[in-house]
Amino acid sequence: MESSLTSLSPSDIAAIVEGRHGNPFAVLGVHAGDKGLIARAFIPGAESVETLTFGGKSIGMLSRIDDAGLFEGKISIRKARPLRYRCANAQAEWLSGDPYSFGPVLGPMDDYYIGEGSHLRLFDKLGAHKIVHEGVHGVHFAVWAPNARRVSVVGSFNHWNGARHAMRLRRDTGIWEIFIPDIGEDEPYKFEIVAKDRKTLPLKADPFGQRAELRPANASITTAPLAHDWGDQAHRAFWQQADIRRQPLSIYEVHAGSWQRGPNGDFLSWDELADRLIPYVVDMGFTHIELLPISEHPYDPSWGYQPIGMFAPTARFGRPEGFARFVDGCHRAGIGVILDWVPAHFPVDEHGLAQFDGTALYEHADPRKGFHPDWQTAIYNFGRREVIAYLVNNALYWAEKFHIDGLRVDAVASMLYLDYSRKAGEWIPNAKGGRENLEAVSFLQQMNRELYGRYPGVMTIAEESTSWPKVSHPVHEGGLGFGFKWNMGFMNDTLRYMARDPVHRRHHHDDIRFGLHYAFSENFVLPLSHDEVVHGKGSLLAKMPGDDWQKFANLRAYYALMWGHPGKKLLFMGQEFAQRSEWSEARALDWYLRDAPAHEGVRRLVRDLNQLYRGRPALHARDCEGEGFRWIVADDAANSVFVWERRAPGEKPIVVATNLTPVPRPDYALRLPQGGLWREVVNSDAAAYGGAGMGNGGSVTADADGHVRLMLPPLSTIMLEPA
Template identity: 50%
Template sequence: MQTQVNLSEIGRLIDGHLENPSSILGPHPVEYRGERAVAVRSFLPNAQAAWVIDRASGTRRPMRKLHPAGFYEAICEGVVDAGRSTHHDAATSIDHATYRIQMADKTGKVVDIADPYAVPSIMSDYDRYLLGEGKHYRLYDTLGAQLRTVGDSDGVNFAVWAPNARVVQVVGDFNGWDGRAHVAKLDQSVGIWELFIPGVKAGQKYKFRILDQHGQWVDKTDPVGFAAELPPLTASIVSDLGNYQWADNDWMESRSEMDPMHVPMNVYECHLGSWQKGPGRTHGWLDYRDLAHRLADYCRRMNFTHVELLPITEHPFTGSWGYQTVGYFAPTSRHGSPEDFMYFVDYLHQHNIGVIVDWVPAHFPKDGHGLRRFDGSALYEHADPRQGEHPDWGTMIFNFGRNEVRNFLVANALFWLEKYHIDGLRVDAVASMLYLDYSREAGEWIPNQYGGRENLEAIEFLREFNVAVHEHHPGVVTVAEESTAWPGVSRPVYDGGLGFTYKWNMGWMNDTLAYMHREPVHRGHHQNDLTFSMIYAFTENFMLPLSHDEVVHGKGALLSQMTGDMWQKFANLRLLYSYMWTHPGKKLLFMGGELGQWNEWNHDDGPDWLLLDFESHRGIQELIADLNRVVLENPALYELDFSSEGFEWVDCMNWEESTLVYLRKGLEGSEPLLICANFTPVVRHDYRVGVDKAGFWKEIFNSDSDRYGGSNVGNYPGAKTTGQAHHGRTDSIQVTLPPLGVTIFRREEA
């Protein structure tokens, strides 16, 4: 039939190849019978009839079906300039912002919808400016699937960054996964495709179907999707993140005033998928709400202050433990919905447990529905594999030099803090980001502009990330897993550092475990493995990790790594933990370590809770609970973790007997603690220790207590000073050092 639309354009629209559907769909000014008018056009493949309804007057104009595939048009006479009427005849006037499309589907059901191609963009000019600058830190309020009301039409605004795509369709269960009727509009200034689709509701599934720059169609998960299907399914799910009623105001207010330098932090690292299982559930996965109650109760009983979760972002392969993220804005559906995860965080906060999550900006997987070659181009990653691929992990590396990529990641970090009240982000694999030659041979990497190996763009990204987090969310901590001697990881950006709150002390971990693997008879020759950490202990704000990485890939569990017979293995593990908890630095222990797990961690099985049927394993658990309590009750063990004023050697030179004696100190008014450690199975009787203050030194902790499965050798209730100078100090006490044990003393006034 007669129309002013080019028929070839109609054909390209119907087969899904029209790059700019707004050129023919929606309201358009036309000449009709010598007068100016407006043509309203829609592609409604599921309609058998359609009308244009003027909301103000109720005028109902039938639409002509110009193509049997479902291309409709109505000429609205007396209307000009896309909806500005030249007269006041309500029967013949129409406004593009106030009309609706009415359609009768093939079953005869009549529905009213807003015209997606007559809806203005959700983006303001300021949004476009910030996106172009790479500083739109709330892009999650603009991109993705945003629930939106236009006039009296409820629906969802879909927006995705894909500047090199030829066509972007929105497909989902709301259109039978046929995107021809929902081709997005391109804003060329920012490379974002956008479309409002009326009638779409929370809970519906969708993807972006992209005709990439090579002419290939590919279905992609929404990079800013708030929820996703349970893997192996891959669709995103429309979600409303604004309905949950938080009840953690007290926690959030106190957190904003917290100084992370001077607070206790005993962190329980946990993989939610395997920590505990539930019979009758998919793969035994518990939901977030059930996990919240179990984990809060457990952490309170064990005196942990925080949990750190292995990545909870959506990931296709369970065996990656979450470190190969696809859905950066979606908590994994393995344990429930976004609201369920909000409840998880909220409940832990109400029970005074902080929540840290692992965050993975270092790399992303190659899965076809993910970020790789998103619009056919290397959009999020580097095109050159020498920069864009991890040779060890088979994953892609973000292009940190691109404004939009840095913006995506920084906004993602802030998203978890804003929408989910997360208390900290532990950044995985920082070393792989800092070095261009990380795990690469000569010729396999590209130097920076100065010829060096430092990844200058990644450095600037990490600084921007840390500044944004600390500026927008005071009290939130950022933690770097950085395994090299890169200087200033936890120093402020204004002082030349990377800006992290804490850095994992991988050197302490490696040296200490190497020492503990040795037979006690040989340890005296390796005393420096223990004392070396104090040479650099205050160059960074360190967290001491015994993480999941130390109990996988054939290393065995910590208990099985200990040397000696059965008794010595347990004693050595108690010794390791006690030494760790009294060493400067915040503490982190991976789940199962507190049980004295024998087998290394398996993500399908998790901790062997049945071990608690045995007294020796219950003793390890009680030891961890008591060490955490001792930290909480004694500011000397946390107030000056990052200052040399908080630590003092009493004797580190007795390598023949493999003993260490040191003081931990807090701020003024805090009573110092005296720690004595014996790294051999030989009891040291009448062991003289120098002290500065006369009086009674109470033994407040002994790792050899029979409460923990030890031999109960110790000094209960403590020791009085003798008036004899020792260790260069004015007084001393004589104590018994238990075998493979640590004792802690605190001076009492009486």
């Protein structure tokens, strides 16, 4: 039965019960009546509603003023305060906190910094956060949707009814917020958004959600503040003080879903990965693990490169706390953790960022700037301060909450050029008429400036495949501000050379030499990444020419050449034991191959190369500076031989000599940097690595001027150090 005593207009009543009201806080909650305060609540399914304080005191009964579940009545309190309702029907009785009896959580300073685009703690303000507000436990929700007509939080706690928890609009910023009492963590939720044209959009996951459901489900999940007792102080203190350019950096690139699998082919949890992966990486001598993107993503074959939940570690491997334990475990073992980070594009799945509030909010409206033709994905609008703040905050979030050691930024070239993968007429020039994306440049500079400024010891690495200048130079010098850049030229040139039959290599000597012309123009990482072992490219072993003996010898020689070459190192998982088949995200690596001596020999070599690289400053302390390299033999194309010296101030030099033909060179003459006894510290042809065991018996002696005659084994790299 409806009451006729209400002061609400029929249009207000209809708008509330139909979920169309633009400002439900003006109607629901506590308001002044003719003789004191009244309360209004919309509780579908209730037949009686008693009003309580949060202390449990009864302060009045409400009358139903609409059959859909809208109630109103006088309450016996003098001052507005948070309310709770005891609701009942013929089947049940339950308590329901009134979100409309609470004031806002965000304040004017939040509005100011958000409006300015300079708020650097957005991850603590937007999204869903379990807090105590006005003395009551609950969850605060906030989301940016400036062009929406109405935004509601929906979940199992309100039966996914968008009329129940419509949010308050903060008009200055376009952010909608609501505090819902009496709910906690583990609650799936989404946002129901009504666009300006009054159409209700497909339910949206939370852009700032810090936990998500396991695919194919795609709701966000409320979570408590990350609870982990970190024990990585020594690790972080070391890197905060270190000049990382002069430290050994050997990165093991890992796809967490396919490094190993459980007995039934299921994913390992973060804790299981920690138990297996960390000891393995420590034993192998790598300094860092680089994880392919772990932000939540809907599609496994994207490998994480089409993320939707940028703030949520994927549910595939467990809760966010598990990832924190994994990072902490790595740090306690002396291993850094780098995350692959994807600000270049995002998928257009309907629960994601695309057309978020019914408009092109995160992306450009014009597909010539807002749609990526290669990946069929959307491109962030780098000219919008709120979008920049979203991405910069995400970079800061991983460093702040999860103590990550670095971000490898994917597809930087696609961000820098407006005509990337576009034909004439398919792109819009910048304000100066050029093809450079000046807005993306500004974003990358701001991201690097903020990350390096707030978290010393954290690095950024650009996957940038063009000759864009000063990628790894400071912003104040006109650079993009990255710490390092992937050396795609080294990878392309040397793999092309190694894939050739050795009889033809003499004609392509510059494929090895050319990279040294620019090796010190940037701070380079030499990447043999996942990109080289997918999409029909085969494994690294499969790229090598010849029979099995030659394939393995080529690969060992190549690895030793790379570890002796200027630049930090990166190797994708499985290539350390010469995985034969192309990598697939759908299954584990072929670990049984380690039972074969040839495969295990490659793994031993990589382990020993890492130990040598880390233990000899000549091999790492001047990786990024020309003074750390000198050619000894650069022009012996006829024999496909290269010899160079690696050095660092005050340290023993290392001489790297490589023979990339299957012909042994038993009496190869050259001049070492100094006379005396030189030890052979690495020989990729050693029997322990699966080679033939040719070499120099462990050492050679040069005359007073450094002249010496070496045995250069076939398809091999050796390294020499003065005794």
